[in-house]
Amino acid sequence: SYGLTQPTSVSVSPGRTATITCSGDNLGQRYTFWYQQKEGQSPVQVIYEDNKRPSGIPERFSGSSSGNTATLTISGIQASDEADYYCQSWDIDTALFGGGTKLTVL
């Protein structure tokens, strides 16, 4: 069955750039979505259709996708960006989530 793989954790210093990857067979041929989930809160969509930002999401958040990998990039990291990030796509009428990446701001 289709699966999405993310690194378990990523650490980055304030002001630097964080890159979170999501891998899946031919992922670049289907849309990828990204969600941010802060402790004790529900997920919030930060990227849709690979590289589009919903209203209210800072320009610091960007996405790309090619081949087997989708990437979420967060520039100018702030303490408030510390959260779990999940990629999501779909396969044969089933929505699938990656296992999540814990972003730690050092």
Add this chain to the structure above:
Amino acid sequence: QVQLQESGPGLVKPSETLSLTCSVSGGSTNIYYWSWIRQSPGKGLEWIGYVHNSGSTKYNPSVQSRVSLSMDTSKNQFSLKLISVTAADSGVYYCARGGMYWYSFEHWGRGKGVSVSS
């Protein structure tokens, strides 16, 4: 701005039925696809299924034999029923609204914690 709110029992006995309702405000359930997504303690997200006001439903194969979703557009609500629950069904259950595609979850409820225990 659309808002979603889950409601239902927080404790369900093993082998019994888990029933939750999602109430939608600030928007109509007559359009879009409406999903349930759960998150087990300390684990990731799992899509359960969607319902559309046309009556169309789609379920994750992992729960397909035990789940049913329904919608009451007159109340602007949709519901989840999961039968024969076990401890593995414990977690936080979210309702969510789709966007341009049913698999784009643009709006989420705050979540309802459910524990399966005797």
